[in-house]
Amino acid sequence: MDINLKEKFAALYHKDPDAIYFTPGRVNLIGEHIDYNGGLVMPCAITLGTWVAIAPNHDNKFRFKSLNFEIETVVESNVLTDKNGGIWANYPIGVINEFIKDGKEFSGIDFLFYGNIPIGSGLSSSASIEIATAYALNSYFNLGYDKLALVKIAKNVENKFIGLNSGIMDQFAVAFGEKNKAIVLDCETLKYKMVDVYLGNYVLVIINTNKPRELADSKYNERVAECQTALQQLNQEIRLDYLCELNAEKFALHNHLITDKVILNRATHVVKENDRVHLAAKALNSGNLEEFGRLMYASHESLKTLYEVSGKELDTIVDFCKDYQAVIGARMTGAGFGGCAIALLEKGYEEDFAKRLTAYYTDRIGYPATIYVSEIGDGPHLITDTYQ
Numbered sequence: 001m002d003i004n005l006k007e008k009f010a011a012l013y014h015k016d017p018d019a020i021y022f023t024p025g026r027v028n029l030i031g032e033h034i035d036y037n038g039g040l041v042m043p044c045a046i047t048l049g050t051w052v053a054i055a056p057n058h059d060n061k062f063r064f065k066s067l068n069f070e071i072e073t074v075v076e077s078n079v080l081t082d083k084n085g086g087i088w089a090n091y092p093i094g095v096i097n098e099f100i101k102d103g104k105e106f107s108g109i110d111f112l113f114y115g116n117i118p119i120g121s122g123l124s125s126s127a128s129i130e131i132a133t134a135y136a137l138n139s140y141f142n143l144g145y146d147k148l149a150l151v152k153i154a155k156n157v158e159n160k161f162i163g164l165n166s167g168i169m170d171q172f173a174v175a176f177g178e179k180n181k182a183i184v185l186d187c188e189t190l191k192y193k194m195v196d197v198y199l200g201n202y203v204l205v206i207i208n209t210n211k212p213r214e215l216a217d218s219k220y221n222e223r224v225a226e227c228q229t230a231l232q233q234l235n236q237e238i239r240l241d242y243l244c245e246l247n248a249e250k251f252a253l254h255n256h257l258i259t260d261k262v263i264l265n266r267a268t269h270v271v272k273e274n275d276r277v278h279l280a281a282k283a284l285n286s287g288n289l290e291e292f293g294r295l296m297y298a299s300h301e302s303l304k305t306l307y308e309v310s311g312k313e314l315d316t317i318v319d320f321c322k323d324y325q326a327v328i329g330a331r332m333t334g335a336g337f338g339g340c341a342i343a344l345l346e347k348g349y350e351e352d353f354a355k356r357l358t359a360y361y362t363d364r365i366g367y368p369a370t371i372y373v374s375e376i377g378d379g380p381h382l383i384t385d386t387y388q
């Protein structure tokens, strides 16, 4: 942690915290825009994340403070609380509401959050603060939920309390992530496999375009609709629930049914991206990071040209990576139109890469990108040594 949360807690609440918990953010390594087509995603937890320090109080109030936001919120500890404007505390409040609805009772608690995930950049600081709250309360009070139950609670909060209609990947990845492992997840069935990722001589670099993802929501809905159209047209000849039931070979037998070029491009991305996830899992299993890197570049190219969800900022980063020898793979990650790209970079080049990319990007885009060197980190856990 880059700050002393115990000291900050003591300064704000005039007592020590009882426990501090960490929950990571996440990136999706490959498998983009196919979760809603019955495809596989491959997210992993990152070492950036959210810490929460807690201690009980004696006045039956929940007090929410965050080092990332100035607004503090206080609510009664055992009543359901309405959503309150745009305040950040809605995330922990939403989680606590779910516990209360499920019959749990709490005495008062003082909370202090701190996150080093760039907020609103597609690395899931929201899922991180949701799972941080759920995991901390579940552990501290022995509430008895398993991880999947916490994931479903957090997703409910995001969908119904916050009002964002997102899938389950973020909460799942943040809760189930493990150090040096990726999760190969079917977001429909929730079947998953953990795959070892030996980065060896490479590091995972996350590059934030610092571009607001303005278009993401409307374009996201447009892509979902386009995939539905492709599915309907294919279903004149075969019976499919999802596009990803076809691999590229089978798709080639039926794709003449898709008459519109744009719709054909969208479906082609979906089918081939899902194949790439299978190939990527194989590459990781055999320790072939170079192959994994090639698949990352292919994924980006497809998202750029066939699915058209990239953009000048993300493309500028990936173009730079292609020409930078110590990078073996790079792609946009997340919904696109901004947010973040990821790259696999040979160790030892971190500083040079950051310096050159910053100059290259700023020159073309007009403002700098932010570069984070990360590892594939642990899932939620108690931080034991900060409050001994």
Ligand code: ADP
Pocket: 050, 066, 067, 068, 069, 087, 088, 089, 091, 113, 114, 115, 116, 118, 119, 120, 121, 122, 123, 124, 125, 126, 127, 129
């Ligand atoms: P992201 O892509 O980071 O998930 P979202 O807009 O979905 O972006 O969620 C960001 C919101 O989550 C913030 O505006 C804030 O309300 C809440 N949040 C995330 N991290 C923290 C934190 N450390 N402290 C307080 N609120 C946080």
Ligand code: MG
Pocket: 124, 125, 126, 127
């Ligand atoms: Mg979010």
